[in-house]
Amino acid sequence: MTSLSLRASLREVSVPPQMEIVYAHPAALADVPMHYCPGCSHGAIHRMIAEVVDELAIRERTLCVAPVGCAVFAYKYFNFDSCEAAHGRAPAMATGLKRILPDRIIFTYQGDGDLASIGANEILHAALRGEPIGVIFVNNAVYGMTGGQMAPTTPVGMKTTSSPLGRDPLTQGRPIHLTEMLATISGVAYAVRRSMHSVAEMRKTKKAIRLAFQAQLQGLGLSLVEILAACPTNWRLTPVEALDFIRDRMASEYPVGDFKVDERLRNWSGEC
Amino acid sequence: MPQGAVLIRSDRCKGCGLCIQACPQQVLAFAETFNARGYRPVQLDERERSCTGCGVCAIVCPDVVFTVYRQPLRQPLRRAERR
Numbered sequence: 343m344t345s346l347s348l349r350a351s352l353r354e355v356s357v358p359p360q361m362e363i364v365y366a367h368p369a370a371l372a373d374v375p376m377h378y379c380p381g382c383s384h385g386a387i388h389r390m391i392a393e394v395v396d397e398l399a400i401r402e403r404t405l406c407v408a409p410v411g412c413a414v415f416a417y418k419y420f421n422f423d424s425c426e427a428a429h430g431r432a433p434a435m436a437t438g439l440k441r442i443l444p445d446r447i448i449f450t451y452q453g454d455g456d457l458a459s460i461g462a463n464e465i466l467h468a469a470l471r472g473e474p475i476g477v478i479f480v481n482n483a484v485y486g487m488t489g490g491q492m493a494p495t496t497p498v499g500m501k502t503t504s505s506p507l508g509r510d511p512l513t514q515g516r517p518i519h520l521t522e523m524l525a526t527i528s529g530v531a532y533a534v535r536r537s538m539h540s541v542a543e544m545r546k547t548k549k550a551i552r553l554a555f556q557a558q559l560q561g562l563g564l565s566l567v568e569i570l571a572a573c574p575t576n577w578r579l580t581p582v583e584a585l586d587f588i589r590d591r592m593a594s595e596y597p598v599g600d601f602k603v604d605e606r607l608r609n610w611s612g613e614c
Numbered sequence: 615m616p617q618g619a620v621l622i623r624s625d626r627c628k629g630c631g632l633c634i635q636a637c638p639q640q641v642l643a644f645a646e647t648f649n650a651r652g653y654r655p656v657q658l659d660e661r662e663r664s665c666t667g668c669g670v671c672a673i674v675c676p677d678v679v680f681t682v683y684r685q686p687l688r689q690p691l692r693r694a695e696r697r
Contacts, residue, residue, distance in 0.1 A: 360685060360686070361617070361618070361667070361683040362683065362684060362685075363683055364669050364672075364682040364683060364684045365669045365672040365680065365682035366681050366682075367678055367681070368678075371678065375625075375626055375677070378676065378677075379628075380630035380653065380676075381630035381631075381632060382676055383676065384676070385676030385677050385678070386675070386676045389676075389678055541636055541670050541673055541674060544673055544674065545673070574630075581630040581631060581632050582631060582632065582635050585632070
């Protein structure tokens with residue numbers, strides 16, 4: 343059976359009319375194929391953001407600042423306005439956008455190479471200024487786009503293309519815990535770490551993204567959601583093994599949890 | 615058990631297999647054939663158990679391949695009706 347006839351046969355699968363739709367493609371996510379590798383967490387995180395934007399009904403006033411890295415084409419995949427920042431400078435660009443357009447919901451979508459390395463200065467000072475923007479920080483411990491080199495977030499002992507014997511803390515330093523660092527700053531309203539290694543954790547990740555957007559709707563300050571994500575291609579693992587790697591290796595270095603939740607956010611369940 | 619169904623856009627599937635591992639009913643499997651992009655897409659295999667429409671596959675799928683349907687749960691009878 344060719345792929346064409348397979349597709350035709352699947353389309354013929356009839357759904358009984360008494361069934362209701364439980365899950366469908368979110369309207370805020372463009373109906374185009376994504377370029378990510380099989381098993382990459384970026385696609386699922388894009389989908390969660392789109393679902394949250396749909397649930398809060400803020401699609402017409404949401405702006406995404408796309409990073410440099412694997413998610414560089416994020417602007418292609420969202421059905422709301424996006425712009426592209428220079429490497430690591432997404433928080434600076436989001437600052438400018440938020441000051442010109444204060445009624446918009448502005449978030450940056452950044453990887454660990456983008457945010458924790460070249461953009462560490464920008465995120466630190468955006469946090470010190472308490473800019474009311476959202477930051478989605480996707481941590482997969484490597485530079486994915488360029489071939490899996492060691493990033494500032496690579497755990498000690500992990501083998502990458504630029505640390506073939508495993509990261510040695512004496513010569514290559516120790517991993518950075520950016521979310522814990524930023525949680526100490528008073529301008530930050532929400533700083534949490536979530537993971538993508540199981541269905542339960544993915545549900546919690548979506549809730550955290552929702553709270554980050556609500557923090558911004560309330561104008562509380564900077565909100566940061568760090569997400570431990572899988573990169574099966576550069577970890578040289580299958581997609582299912584990559585989830586075990588997150589659970590066993592990444593989550594021990596980067597514990598999942600809430601590091602700062604503003605009291606006003608904790609008690610708020612209101613409308614936007 | 616509620617009855618469910620999934621529609622699979624096999625041209626979008628990249629064959630990562632995360633849904634096969636996550637499915638509580640184990641009703642998803644790789645197809646024998648390849649799609650236009652060269653991956654073996656998932657398909658519904660309901661020979662032993664049937665889909666309940668829980669939507670776990672849609673949560674783990676990175677490529678938004680699934681549309682999930684479920685039969686509405688029957689409302690429990692009120693005490694007066696039961697008599």
